[in-house]
Amino acid sequence: MLNLIRMDIARMRRMKALFWIPFLFCAIIFLEVYSTKAMYNRMNDIREVASSMDIELDEATADQIQSMTDKLDMKIDVLEGYGSLMPANVFALYLAIFTVLFSCADFASGFIKTIGGQVKRRTQLVASKLVGLFVFEIFLFVVGFAVYTLLCIIFFDGVTFNDPSHFLGYTGVQMILHFCLMCFCSMICIVARNSLVGMVFAMVTVLGFFNLLAILIDKLVFAVFEKVVHVEEYLLMDNITRLNYYHVSDSVSASTALTICGVTAVISIVLSCISMEKKDVI
């Protein structure tokens, strides 16, 4: 088993996607930091214009500007900023793309035939793949965090790292949820053994098309049985996106998200193992 993990890590190191996916992720982070900085600058401009023109603002607008511009003099909180990126689709999108490329590579090249017959159980290949994917997830997270911190230092006057324990707890849960997503995408690839099908399913999942389907089912159930079911709340991506850095009204609790995503992951792994073991290698 350890040998297969070593093989998959070595295989991953040879993949071009190992470099271009973090690069694109960092590019998105750059845009995020840059747009935050631009927003701060704009707020500064508004404050300066407002103060220089001595305009009478209504109380609500003045409060809003005040609350937004108050932050401008403060250092940016890196942990809050990066943590808030997690529920956005960006991290999930790049993980899903990599998962498809990584999971389908041995099927597409036929390398699975080279080792598939010589392992004691082919389910070990599923396990080694998932370990490889988890390593990549951590790698992408760390690279993204380092780049985010660096960009914040460059663009802002200073940085702070407030409440690291909350950050670690939150990102830890998000990492598990994202890994569940990777398990699901990997399962699609292993069962379908086709990178195109895998990529389409991964994109449909990450971009929330299943939510539309779920809403449709909700409406259908309501129309027929007059019951409210909220199927979308049981979807993987819905739970990832609704687990916010700071709990807000529409947030999902960490335990609920972990339960739903965990069940999805377990089902995905079982299906992957069955498919790998029972289906012929072609």
Add this chain to the structure above:
Amino acid sequence: MAELLLQTERLTKQYRRFKAVNEVSMHLEKGSIYGFIGKNGAGKTTFMKMITGLANPTSGSITLFGETGTGLAKVRGKVGALIEAPGIYPTMTAYDNMKLKTLAMGRYDKNYIMDLLTLVGLADTGKKKAGKFSLGMRQRLGIALALVGEPELMVLDEPINGLDPQGIVEVRDTIHRLATERGITILISSHILDELSRIATHYGIINNGELIQELSAEELRNRCSDRLEITVYNASQQAAPILEKMGVPFQIVNESLIHVNGQTERSAEINTALVTSGLAVSELAVKGEALEDYYLNLTGGARNA
């Protein structure tokens, strides 16, 4: 009888209503080179996939190194395989492909990889990507990958398919060296029966999913008896009555060619009889039946073997 390394008992693979392999009972002796012969779609690859654990049988049993059923998992590592096209990453070098396989088998060592690449003649490919290899080089890399872990049995499915004459010779020599120098038992399928007959010690002939015959090279030689090939004008009209009169068993292949099975010691007598009857014999030659002829006769004359 020599020790059996592989034995199958009524092995069957069925896809819905189609039986790709139908109750094949095969016997592979240790140290032999077993030539597996059959036309396209006869069931060779499916059978080999079941042997190597890449496909699950519908019914029947496989006994490999004395293990059967769930015990097969223990001996899978002793079987190296090259099934259809070699499974390699085209964006990686030969060395990197080998590295992955050796890591998976727990045998990673630079010298070991270079030894295997040297054995198949790919040691000097450097940083050239496997995707840019010629077909022959890819096949040899596939063989090198199959050799990782010192397999005692190698299953090679059409390893010389599509190769140029030089490539065929290289791969044939490699296979022969593996069998003679390393004592590896080899199960090999090929369409090129002439090439197969140069290295195989045993044969299995499969047709429509059924193993119709198993025989050793010696048995084949005995069965492939010599014959006379007579080229003569108007064979059926004029030559046939003369041969019938002489009591010679013959077969008219076409208007100018007659095959006389056996009777090679009477070649001069036959020639004299035909010539004295006024027939123009343009050629009379003693020829042995080749593996190809034997196969075609056995399977009913299929031409695409």
